[in-house]
Amino acid sequence: QQPVQSPQAVILREGEDAVINCSSSKALYSVHWYRQKHGEAPVFLMILLKGGEQKGHEKISASFNEKKQQSSLYLTASQLSYSGTYFCGTEIGKLTFGTGTRLTIIP
Amino acid sequence: DTGVSQNPRHKITKRGQNVTFRCDPISEHNRLYWYRQTLGQGPEFLTYFQNEAQLEKSRLLSDRFSAERPKGSFSTLEIQRTEQGDSAMYLCASSNSGGTTYEQYFGPGTRLTVT
Numbered sequence: 001q002q003p004v005q006s007p008q009a010v011i012l013r014e015g016e017d018a019v020i021n022c023s024s025s026k027a028l029y030s031v032h033w034y035r036q037k038h039g040e041a042p043v044f045l046m047i048l049l050k051g052g053e054q055k056g057h058e059k060i061s062a063s064f065n066e067k068k069q070q071s072s073l074y075l076t077a078s079q080l081s082y083s084g085t086y087f088c089g090t091e092i093g094k095l096t097f098g099t100g101t102r103l104t105i106i107p
Numbered sequence: 108d109t110g111v112s113q114n115p116r117h118k119i120t121k122r123g124q125n126v127t128f129r130c131d132p133i134s135e136h137n138r139l140y141w142y143r144q145t146l147g148q149g150p151e152f153l154t155y156f157q158n159e160a161q162l163e164k165s166r167l168l169s170d171r172f173s174a175e176r177p178k179g180s181f182s183t184l185e186i187q188r189t190e191q192g193d194s195a196m197y198l199c200a201s202s203n204s205g206g207t208t209y210e211q212y213f214g215p216g217t218r219l220t221v222t
Contacts, residue, residue: 002149030209032210040215041214042198042213044210044212087150091209093162093163094140094165095150095152095211096152097149099149100148100149
């Protein structure tokens with residue numbers, strides 16, 4: 001089953017904060033976050049593992065609630081370059097991508 | 108590190124023709140993945156390799172699709188008797204399998220249009 005993300009889309013002014021949520025119906029071992037700009041390939045942002053280990057982007061943070069099978073991505077002081085579609089992905093071997101959240105940053 | 112490369116970047120073919128795509132992963136990565144993405148959707152898993160062994164195939168991968176990674180380096184994805192529903196972006200990604208984190212790095216994709 002595909003993880004469900006919320007919101008589906010959000011529009012922010014530059015400098016505002018955003019939270020993107022990812023919820024899975026299956027137990028999670030790890031959660032990956034990717035950003036994809038229009039016409040480009042997904043770019044790795046962050047991975048979160050059971051037990052709290054994180055690896056990824058310096059300016060973007062995320063949380064992982066193993067019991068609730070949920071993860072959230074926190075974008076603070078958003079920049080124009082943050083625009084794109086964000087996907088969470090759950091992994092056992094391959095990635096199962098979430099439904100996606102389109103983020104638009106306006107000046 | 109030159110990143111993941113894919114060729115061709117675009118392919119237009121007529122229905123019924125066969126097509127083959129190539130992916131060259133990051134050189135030190137032993138895992139290679141194929142995904143398919145249609146407009147407005149997230150990438151969907153097709154298959155993946157660890158070295159030359161194909162470890163998993165999605166049920167999306169019909170008999171018309173076949174993938175190989177003969178020497179554990181580059182991989183090819185072949186679609187036989189293409190259909191209009193095969194039109195999509197085909198993405199390749201690679202990763203390591205050592206340690207506890209398996210972040211995947213994606214290539215630019217091959218956009219297939221079946222007319």
